[in-house]
Each structure stands twice: as structure tokens, then as C-alpha cells.
Amino acid sequence: NAGVTQTPKFRILKIGQSMTLQCAQDMNHNYMYWYRQDPGMGLKLIYYSVGAGITDKGEVPNGYNVSRSTTEDFPLRLELAAPSQTSVYFCASSYNLGYEQYFGPGTRLTVT
Amino acid sequence: GQQLNQSPQSMFIQEGEDVSMNCTSSSIFNTWLWYKQDPGEGPVLLIALYKAGELTSNGRLTAQFGITRKDSFLNISASIPSDVGIYFCAGPSGGYQKVTFGIGTKLQVIP
Numbered sequence: 001n002a003g004v005t006q007t008p009k010f011r012i013l014k015i016g017q018s019m020t021l022q023c024a025q026d027m028n029h030n031y032m033y034w035y036r037q038d039p040g041m042g043l044k045l046i047y048y049s050v051g052a053g054i055t056d057k058g059e060v061p062n063g064y065n066v067s068r069s070t071t072e073d074f075p076l077r078l079e080l081a082a083p084s085q086t087s088v089y090f091c092a093s094s095y096n097l098g099y100e101q102y103f104g105p106g107t108r109l110t111v112t
Numbered sequence: 113g114q115q116l117n118q119s120p121q122s123m124f125i126q127e128g129e130d131v132s133m134n135c136t137s138s139s140i141f142n143t144w145l146w147y148k149q150d151p152g153e154g155p156v157l158l159i160a161l162y163k164a165g166e167l168t169s170n171g172r173l174t175a176q177f178g179i180t181r182k183d184s185f186l187n188i189s190a191s192i193p194s195d196v197g198i199y200f201c202a203g204p205s206g207g208y209q210k211v212t213f214g215i216g217t218k219l220q221v222i223p
Contacts, residue, residue, distance in 0.1 A: 004154075031209065040121075042200065042215040043155070050209055058210070090154050099143055099204060099211060103154030 001026050004104035006091050012110045013081040021076040021107050023091030031094040032074040033101065034058075034066065036087040043090065049074055081111045116214035118201055124220045131188040133217045135201030144184035145202040145211065146175050155200060159186070191221050 007022045025032065030051050035043040035058075045058030049068040063085060065077040074093075078085060088108050092101040115138045125131055135144070143162055147155035159170050161177035161184060168175055172189045188195055198216040205212040 033210075040215060043213040045210060048210060092154070099145055099202075100157055100160055101155075101211070103156070106152075106154055 003027065004091055004093055004102050006089075006104035006107050008107060009105070010108045012112065013078075015081060015083065015111060017081050018077070018079050019081070019109075021078070021089055021091075021109075023074045023076065023104060024072050025074075025091075025093040025102070026072065027093060027095065027102065028071060029093035029095045029102070030071070031096075031101075032068065033092040033094075034064070034074070034076045035090045035092065036060065036085075037090060037106075038087050046076065046089075078109075083111050085109065086111045116201055116203060116212055118199075118214035118217050120217060121215065122218040122220070124222060125191055127191060127193060127221050127223050129191055131191055131195070131219060132185065133187075133199060133219075134183060134185045135214050136183045137203055138182075140181040141184075141203040142181070143204050144175070144177050146173075146184070146186050147200040147202060147213075149198045149200065149216070151197065158199075188219075191219075193221050193223055195219060196221050 004025045033048045034046040044060045047066040049055045055066050088106050090106050091104040094101045118135045146158045149155040159175040164181050166177040174187045176185045198218050200216045201214045202211040
């Protein structure tokens, strides 16, 4: 199993550009999550999904969108990138309850 | 929303020393989780605690679920250089689907 994979690993965006961060898991997990991690701020939940076709907002959803058309994939879309979205983004998945989460390696995004 | 306070926020220790860190919550939890994040990597689950008073070990790591259900503790014995990283506590929020993470304790080990 590859576990949770994320692409790209690094990306630099100009203000106003858009991009999609990809996340995939091969563990047949129901739950998937997107977090952002700012220095010294821990992990903040952006969006999550409890199954294909079902998504919901987390703590900091503004400026982001998600979709979950399959169990395996959970892409995160940034529209009109802003400097405040400079962060490290982690995708995670969980089989049943949302507690024991498996994280991907992260995408480091810089918006200038 | 739920808030988790971790202390200390950072610590430097000598290789071979024992380490203690804790996490407190503004509300009662029925589950506590401890994750470790190596530099440049995603967090990895170390220990999950599901019962008040529970004491669980994973190698040199021991975690306890506080009796008040508002705190948890993580101890690392005989630290080694690969213990370096950020340790996060986490607890459930919004039912069983999500967790809230603390801001982490950054551990540095001096060889």
C-alpha cells in the first residue's frame, strides 16, 4: 500500500492564480481530511469528507473547495490564491471513526 | 470550539534524559490521541487512549488519559536523537468524525 499520497510536493503561485492539490489513498478509508499547518499554529481543518459524494466544512474553509467523487481521491481546490494561503497542506484519511488518521507527506505552497 | 493547550511549547533535552509533556482541554474528552511529526513529514499516530485513567505504552513512549478527562500526558524515556520532532495531542470535536489538534510540543535532543 502506498498509503496517502499528495501531489505536488512544492508549489509557488502568484496572487490570483488557481490550483488543485491532489490527494489519494489506497486503504479504502471512508474519512478524508484536508488540514493546513502554519508555523507554531498546529493543524487547522479546512474540509473533510465521510464518504464519496459527502463533504463538509472544517474550521478554515474560506478560499477553498473540495470534491469527493470516489473513495480514493479528495482534491482541494484553491481559487484566487492569496498570500494568507501560504502554508503546508496535509491530507489525511481514516477508516472508521475520525480519530486514527493517516497523513500524507504534505504540499508546501507559497503564494507571492 | 474546543481548545487544547500543550506544554511546554518547546524543549531541549540531553540524549538519554526522560521527557514529559502534557495537554489540557477546555472540555471533557472521551478520547485522547498523541501524534508525532518528523521534520518535513506528515504526523504519525503514536498512541490512542479511550478510557479515563488508561495508561498505554508504545516502546519508550507512555501516555496517560487523565482522570478528570480534561488532560493527557506523554512521557518519553531515555531519549534518542530520532525522538526529535513535534508532538501533537488531539481529541475529538464535532462528534466522532473530526479531531482538534493542539499546537504541539517541539522536542530537540542534544547528542
